[in-house]
Amino acid sequence: MRYVLAVAETNSFTRAAERCRVVQSALSHQIARLERELGAKLFERTSRRVRLTPAGTAFLPAARQCLDAAERAAAEVAAAVGEVRGRLAVGVISTVAAVDLPAVLREFHRRYPHVRVSLRVGPSEELTERVEQGAIDVAFLGLATTARPRGVAFRELARDRFVALVAPGHALSGAPHVDLRRLSTEVFVDLPAGTAGRAHSDGAFAAAGLDRDVAFEVTNADFLARLVGQGLGVAMVPAAYASRLTGVDLVEVVDSPVRVEYVAWQRSGPTPAVSAFLAILAAPQPV
Template identity: 40%
Template structure:
């Protein structure tokens, strides 16, 4: 089975699993849809199990597909890393660099950084994925992505990865709608907001971990009325008056016409940004090159 499975079949399977749609997968792979179906059928015959449940609008993984997906992803990453290692020995970097980024990292200038890295290494393909900090950490640990820019509410480290803290730590502010009772305050203590309705990012994000930890330290629980997946949604909901939130200062500044940002002084809270990659013995040459490239941050 191993000898007759082709990398392009694994790649097709992974893309269909991610897109949950054959037509979108075909467009992403730049092949005809019948070819996508053919790759999946051949793989299913080799495995002796259906990998997808199909209907007219979408597809979803079967139990067998769910079990096979992480192994297929790991196999593709191993091939990519092998190509990159051989290219590095021959004097150039090539292959795919998988980068994870949390929401709202404007202070880092990540798009500019990636563009400069690509200009220096034009044979490297960049694949960027956005997710929450905890999700990205797990993707780095598993080798699904090479490096990630994460947000942390403190300077805790994580097993299985190396972390370099970046210079762009910033203060966290309280964000309220303009007509809120606290909007005229020049500064706030955490006790002032302990009973307020909160809008937060979902669990698994650095922002949510920071909020939960702050309330735990205060000996109470946050009154969360809504959690969402993106910072833009948090700001929209606060502007509509559903609650208040805690956000990095730079994020609040970008939306200052719609909301009011108030300094938090007791305690002062910081959002720390870090670059993480797999522990040194497991890091690829591509990831190592990117980490070195970012040392000026």
């Protein structure tokens, strides 16, 4: 099943064998043996590409669940004898500000060196779905006050208001505050339409009955700030995150939206590694 997942994810028997650290002939032999047992082909193979058959597509979700269950069983046994093992797949939005995630991960790795840690950056809606599916163990999300994580267990971490980012020398630079109506006259840099990160600002302007021009859509908040710094537009980001940015000026938004940051994990309950991670997260952080 691991070999099948590797081929499905890489679309290549060669790359899958490299990932699984076996020779390609052994991987191909085991997949062919599994196909005989199942009575169906899982992959269509040509000289140019490899792709899943309908049977292969149907096989993948159950295969992932079986492998996740096996990994969790091994982790539970290790935890029962006082050792945390397994994996910790973390998902995070690019503007996380409620925790110093690199510091938390460093402490986790120091305490639990036998846990394999991985990290994925993405939008809240994608990370929530991956936690629900079991592809990610724990995720840090940022949502508007009108939304809550669905399909997962979660805990609120912090709430934060938005501030405006403007280029040095901009007409609003140095202003004590600004409102949404004034900002709506500016060209904007923002996250892609339809994402949870974009919903904060879209919802705020819509509630105020205002339209705005979003000329630049980016997926990375640091790149967003670089565009603003070059005078290509203005933006709104959470205040705690904005304080880390350079090359831009911050202006308080008097009628700002509010973002809620959450940590989320599977409803079925945290694995030993997730429980250990959440315990570190809940502990007071050094100043």
